């Protein structure tokens with residue numbers, strides 16, 4: 001087999017055999033195919049696409065490039081959730097405890113934030129003492145004892161994806177549906193859960209800018225799951241507006257805790273109930289309506305909040321911060337940004353809201369950057385709100401005053417104020433299940 005022939009087949013719009021895909025992934029991971037040939041193949045895939053069988057083969061080849069978590073020592077069905085990334089997306093902190101409170105295990109590996117999107121691991125680490133780097137035996141013990149544990153993604157899973165992702169990033173081949181779908185699904189399959197709920201975000205704050213693209217990605221991933229007997233359901237959800245009101249790590253933890261206390265923002269509460277219900281549904285806990293009722297009950301009875309506290313304690317964190325979120329330290333400085341004119345908020349460029357938060361210190365431009373847990377943005381008004389010139393739109397938080405000018409400008413440029421109110425948009429726009 002020659003990589004040259006594989007590139008040529010894909011360049012000319014042909015289909016790669018299972019063996020050719022396995023050869024490419026194994027040889028590239030081992031360093032026996034150079035980056036220039038791998039780049040050429042990625043570009044050929046970018047233009048020619050892959051059929052469902054090739055996409056599933058690529059996924060499995062990447063799973064087999066590294067370790068696969070053995071979570072068989074965890075009793076019962078383990079359900080995972082993956083979000084394609086957004087701004088203010090703190091749903092994992094809410095839904096993992098809800099699902100665990102309803103008797104379904106969550107053994108989750110999450111990522112860190114990069115660019116305009118936040119990461120669950122950073123948010124969790126803003127709770128003093130909480131560890132996200134936990135060995136396998138302790139991870140399993142915590143899940144069996146508390147019903148849930150959320151740790152950082154291990155580099156041992158799907159190493160081919162890690163190597164290919166870096167190459168895609170440098171060769172303008174990230175936004176290819178088969179490459180994104182196989183990248184996400186390979187990591188999820190390798191990390192050992194039994195069933196998966198995908199939250200595919202669409203809108204100005206996400207990878208997928210149109211509903212059509214998001215739907216194609218969702219269908220592709222659900223079909224990979226089906227081909228591998230890995231039960232997968234996808235929701236397509238709105239990311240044209242930040243989720244909830246908090247953007248930034250400890251600000252988001254506080255908002256997630258408030259949501260578990262039943263006093264969170266409406267949009268966040270709604271999406272968390274729907275996501276949790278779908279996770280319970282794929283774990284065979286009942287019909288979607290029954291699962292929705294269970295999720296709501298877990299919030300209003302306080303059992304989900306208790307699960308979060310147990311998880312925080314088990315992971316070495318100080319659960320008194322969950323009981324009393326006033327203990328989180330606040331940023332040294334704050335600045336209120338106000339509306340430049342009268343009208344209705346018609347648009348929020350969500351990616352730019354995330355960038356503004358990162359500019360305040362809440363996010364990273366590069367993987368190695370440090371983040372400031374207390375920095376970020378609290379939105380006072382969102383799409384649809386009627387505002388008057390000078391009325392607060394948001395409060396920005398930062399450790400250094402000199403960060404405000406540029407971040408405030410970025411944030412204000414992201415907000416459009418028009419004369420007519422915007423029609424209300426739904427949070428959940430679609431659902432894909434095979």
Ligand code: URA
Pocket residue numbers: 165174179180181183184
């Ligand atoms: N997230 C991933 O894990 N992989 C991609 O290719 C894109 C987003």
